[in-house]
Amino acid sequence: MSIETRVVGKSLPRLDAAGKVTGTAVYAADFALPGMLHGKILRSREPHARLVRIDAGRALALPGVRAVITATDVLDVRYGGGLKDETVFARDRVRYVGQPVAAVAATTREAAEAALAAIDVVYEPLPAVLDLEAALAPGAPLIHEAWQTYTAIPILHREGNVCQRARIVVGDMERGFAEADRVFEHEFRTAMVHQGYTEPRAAVAAWDSAGQVTVWSNTQLPFEIQNTLAEILALPPSKIRVIVPGIGGGFGGKLRVGVEHFAALLARRTGRPVKVVTTSEEELTAAYPRQGTRVELKTGVTRDGRITAKEGRIWFDTGAFAGSGPGVASVATLVLAGPYRIPNLLLEGYAVYTNKTNCGSFRAPSGPQSNFAVESQMDMIADALGLDPLDFRLKNIVREGDEGPTGQVLEAVGLEECLRRAADAIGWRDRRPAPGRGKGLACGWWTTTGGSSGVYVKINPDGSVAMNTGAAEIGTAALTGAAQVLAEELGVDLADISVVSADTFATPFDFGAQGSRTAFAVGNACRAAVADLRRQLFGLAAAQLGVDAEALTLRDKAVVADGKRIALAELARLSQASGGGLIAHGTFIAPPTPYDAKRVEAHVYPAFHSPSFHAHAVDLSVDRETGEVTVHRYVVAQDVGFAMNPRYIEGQIEGGVAQGLGQALSEEIVYENGRVLNPNLTDYKMPTSLDLPRVESILVEHPSLVGPYGAKGVGEPPNIEPPAAVANAVAAATGVRITTLPITAEKIALALRGEGPA
Amino acid sequence: MSRLALSLRINGVTHDVLTEPHRTLLDVLRDDLGLTGTKENCLEAECGVCTILLDGRAVNSCILLAAQCQGREIVTIEGLARAGVFVPLQQAFVDHGAVQCGYCIPGMILAAQAYLDECPEPTDDGIREALAGNLCRCTGYQKITDAVTAAARGLARARTTQ
Ligand code: FES
Ligand code: FES
Numbered sequence: 001m002s003i004e005t006r007v008v009g010k011s012l013p014r015l016d017a018a019g020k021v022t023g024t025a026v027y028a029a030d031f032a033l034p035g036m037l038h039g040k041i042l043r044s045r046e047p048h049a050r051l052v053r054i055d056a057g058r059a060l061a062l063p064g065v066r067a068v069i070t071a072t073d074v075l076d077v078r079y080g081g082g083l084k085d086e087t088v089f090a091r092d093r094v095r096y097v098g099q100p101v102a103a104v105a106a107t108t109r110e111a112a113e114a115a116l117a118a119i120d121v122v123y124e125p126l127p128a129v130l131d132l133e134a135a136l137a138p139g140a141p142l143i144h145e146a147w148q149t150y151t152a153i154p155i156l157h158r159e160g161n162v163c164q165r166a167r168i169v170v171g172d173m174e175r176g177f178a179e180a181d182r183v184f185e186h187e188f189r190t191a192m193v194h195q196g197y198t199e200p201r202a203a204v205a206a207w208d209s210a211g212q213v214t215v216w217s218n219t220q221l222p223f224e225i226q227n228t229l230a231e232i233l234a235l236p237p238s239k240i241r242v243i244v245p246g247i248g249g250g251f252g253g254k255l256r257v258g259v260e261h262f263a264a265l266l267a268r269r270t271g272r273p274v275k276v277v278t279t280s281e282e283e284l285t286a287a288y289p290r291q292g293t294r295v296e297l298k299t300g301v302t303r304d305g306r307i308t309a310k311e312g313r314i315w316f317d318t319g320a321f322a323g324s325g326p327g328v329a330s331v332a333t334l335v336l337a338g339p340y341r342i343p344n345l346l347l348e349g350y351a352v353y354t355n356k357t358n359c360g361s362f363r364a365p366s367g368p369q370s371n372f373a374v375e376s377q378m379d380m381i382a383d384a385l386g387l388d389p390l391d392f393r394l395k396n397i398v399r400e401g402d403e404g405p406t407g408q409v410l411e412a413v414g415l416e417e418c419l420r421r422a423a424d425a426i427g428w429r430d431r432r433p434a435p436g437r438g439k440g441l442a443c444g445w446w447t448t449t450g451g452s453s454g455v456y457v458k459i460n461p462d463g464s465v466a467m468n469t470g471a472a473e474i475g476t477a478a479l480t481g482a483a484q485v486l487a488e489e490l491g492v493d494l495a496d497i498s499v500v501s502a503d504t505f506a507t508p509f510d511f512g513a514q515g516s517r518t519a520f521a522v523g524n525a526c527r528a529a530v531a532d533l534r535r536q537l538f539g540l541a542a543a544q545l546g547v548d549a550e551a552l553t554l555r556d557k558a559v560v561a562d563g564k565r566i567a568l569a570e571l572a573r574l575s576q577a578s579g580g581g582l583i584a585h586g587t588f589i590a591p592p593t594p595y596d597a598k599r600v601e602a603h604v605y606p607a608f609h610s611p612s613f614h615a616h617a618v619d620l621s622v623d624r625e626t627g628e629v630t631v632h633r634y635v636v637a638q639d640v641g642f643a644m645n646p647r648y649i650e651g652q653i654e655g656g657v658a659q660g661l662g663q664a665l666s667e668e669i670v671y672e673n674g675r676v677l678n679p680n681l682t683d684y685k686m687p688t689s690l691d692l693p694r695v696e697s698i699l700v701e702h703p704s705l706v707g708p709y710g711a712k713g714v715g716e717p718p719n720i721e722p723p724a725a726v727a728n729a730v731a732a733a734t735g736v737r738i739t740t741l742p743i744t745a746e747k748i749a750l751a752l753r754g755e756g757p758a
Numbered sequence: 759m760s761r762l763a764l765s766l767r768i769n770g771v772t773h774d775v776l777t778e779p780h781r782t783l784l785d786v787l788r789d790d791l792g793l794t795g796t797k798e799n800c801l802e803a804e805c806g807v808c809t810i811l812l813d814g815r816a817v818n819s820c821i822l823l824a825a826q827c828q829g830r831e832i833v834t835i836e837g838l839a840r841a842g843v844f845v846p847l848q849q850a851f852v853d854h855g856a857v858q859c860g861y862c863i864p865g866m867i868l869a870a871q872a873y874l875d876e877c878p879e880p881t882d883d884g885i886r887e888a889l890a891g892n893l894c895r896c897t898g899y900q901k902i903t904d905a906v907t908a909a910a911r912g913l914a915r916a917r918t919t920q
Pocket of ligand 1: 800808809820821
């Protein structure tokens with residue numbers, strides 16, 4: 001497909017690059033106000049205990065300490081997404097190591113830290129529920145005895161320690177398995193992992209004399225933070241202004257309230273601005289990491305490789321509070337189906353409470369865990385049936401017009417092209433090119449998250465254009481992509497556009513920088529704004545030029561017709577003189593994706609909007625002595641619908657693969673007896689420049705019907721397939737199948753020696 | 759607490775600061791001098807976002823006491839571009855799409871600068887080695903490596919045409 005474009009679809013440099021390479025871009029962690037105090041959080045040292053007493057007397061007497069607050073100083077409010085189970089501080093019981101118990105404000109960070117050490121807390125330990133098995137065991141202690149009293153969206157299916165069970169049921173499982181020649185059952189596990197953004201979570205809060213609080217935060221979702229703070233502070237949201245300066249990465253870890261509420265509460269108590277920034281230890285013990293999981297899959301297949309039925313269950317260890325668990329458990333069922341045509345399905349996703357940190361969302365939440373299981377099993381089945389894994393996939397993948405697992409009709413399905421091109425690029429027919437060397441494939445599908453977006457677009461009297469959006473730029477260049485759409489439609493250059501973003505008082509609403517939706521939704525809102533501006537411009541220009549409005553078009557920063565032209569700048573000046581200036585409010589919401597409601601139970605995410613399809617292929621070697629993996633080549637073929645800015649899409653793919661390889665090979669938040677053993681960046685091993693291969697990106701374009709110019713969401717998908725692709729390649733290289741993440745050298749070496757569980 | 763009077767030479771300008779002996783250069787740069795282009799994260803020399811140049815060498819300012827920097831030449835990211843004109847590395851980072859969230863980028867550019875100053879004809883592996891102490895969670899390092907290579911080529915061309 002080729003569309004003639006000037007701006008969109010070109011690899012132009014991002015609009016915010018200059019500030020980022022010169023150090024002038026201000027991030028939340030850089031933000032400061034005169035007279036500002038520093039806040040710190042005292043966190044539980046026990047996984048589960050009665051909170052007997054907190055004594056802050058000594059701390060308050062220390063120099064520089066201005067306030068200590070605990071549960072008794074805040075309203076007894078439970079907040080959260082679909083399930084309101086979280087509190088600002090533990091009140092009478094702590095439920096994980098890292099749970100906030102008190103917060104202090106002091107004139108320096110050192111003084112605040114000294115105050116933390118001087119607060120005396122008496123715990124009376126209770127039996128802790130340390131993993132999924134313990135939480136699900138009959139008679140297991142309840143993490144939340146009062147779970148039934150919590151407010152939750154009614155659709156959730158909850159029972160004791162299970163805070164959500166989503167289900168997809170299709171066809172007749174008995175018949176499906178009866179039709180199979182072979183039935184395969186496997187179990188997989190994945191570790192808890194952290195988003196690893198380089199900027200810690202940070203917020204500065206300041207109250208004014210009118211009782212309004214302003215919070216500068218590096219959140220991905222300023223409007224959600226505004227609403228959560230309104231609940232916590234019992235204020236109308238109109239009293240809460242959230243502004244997002246720069247964000248040093250988010251990847252889903254900065255969706256929910258993290259430090260903003262502490263900053264706001266401490267600032268109110270002290271009457272001074274307060275800044276709170278997390279430490280690495282807090283990040284790795286008390287943030288919103290990706291849930292560890294257990295997955296069970298049972299798949300029926302005919303001798304010639306047709307899948308007849310699949311039963312799958314995934315349990316998410318969501319920690320002591322639901323966090324994103326209920327949503328993630330729902331989304332997981334769609335990933336468990338895989339991008340395959342399977343007539344009979346029973347898929348369940350569970351979010352389970354344990355005495356661990358509250359888990360959240362991490363780039364393609366549920367994607368890597370579910371896909372690791374599904375795509376590992378595809379290879380295991382292919383091997384057992386003597387089929388080539390690529391051929392086995394091609395026999396079962398969804399194609400144009402097929403139904404998704406919940407009955408949605410699939411359109412713009414580029415999966416076959418992705419698989420074939422990734423396989424070709426990696427040299428698939430030579431899967432085991434040398435001893436200890438092997439290639440692996442994995443494929444999948446993902447959603448472009450819905451939610452609404454609004455933009456105000458203003459044409460300035462100098463002809464430049466201001467794009468005002470409620471979405472935050474979290475690094476993906478999504479707002480540059482949206483600005484490219486705007487420039488294209490308005491007939492101006494990208495450099496003419498300036499972006500104002502993410503201020504809940506000044507910018508229009510946006511559902512937020514999450515779910516691969518920003519460029520897609522904000523881009524479409526820009527198109528709507530241009531439709532409106534066109535009417536305004538053409539009305540003015542028609543009168544000026546003495547031509548019919550119908551004859552007018554936008555080109556080269558001007559309105560033109562029949563050889564006549566009038567510059568946008570001129571029209572903006574005219575409008576300012578007569579009509580208050582040229583401004584338009586453009587909005588977008590993705591249309592609902594129809595699905596078969598009879599196929600789902602307790603499901604909060606029953607269909608994938610404008611789904612993307614992708615295939616990854618990897619070529620790697622395994623050292624038979626040490627088990628160490630060296631990745632030689634990595635290929636991604638991703639159906640992006642339309643590449644709004646190819647270079648930054650490659651950047652998304654390269655970065656997503658990097659994070660995916662970390663999860664595949666090395667990353668794990670290791671818990672022992674409810675305590676994290678590796679809460680620092682020395683022991684939590686994220687890939688460095690030495691650990692990563694070059695990634696070859698193949699951009700496949702099967703245009704979506706809804707996205708701007710046919711674009712689909714691109715940010716999350718590259719993070720999904722790396723663990724499965726690596727597991728499959730390791731198996732091809734060594735004959736050893738590792739079914740747990742991460743696939744460490746130690747695990748491989750032990751398995752090669754025939755020791756230890758794979 | 760007793761304070762030290764230090765005279766720090768930063769980006770070619772001398773700054774007189776009064777600070778406690780335990781404070782790091784990073785603290786002084788960010789909190790006292792407002793030079794927040796130098797970033798902070800782990801504070802234990804693991805991530806590299808706080809990288810600055812000390813007498814031309816890339817070091818983590820989070821574990822460097824300000825008192826140790828007296829009389830030495832400090833360069834931060836704010837000291838590279840002159841009158842709004844990028845140095846070649848900055849331009850290459852922009853041109854190659856090497857910048858995403860940007861939080862690692864000041865440290866990354868300075869680490870690369872120190873490396874190129876020492877090794878004007880770098881290899882891909884050499885660049886990756888030189889940047890191994892600088893964590894980037896957004897880019898997968900590929901476009902960063904490409905940008906450094908391109909900057910080195912540009913500098914080499916400039917040298918031969920001089
Ligand atoms: S903040 Fe200095 S190395 Fe991480
Ligand atoms: S660009 Fe975000 S950490 Fe490197």
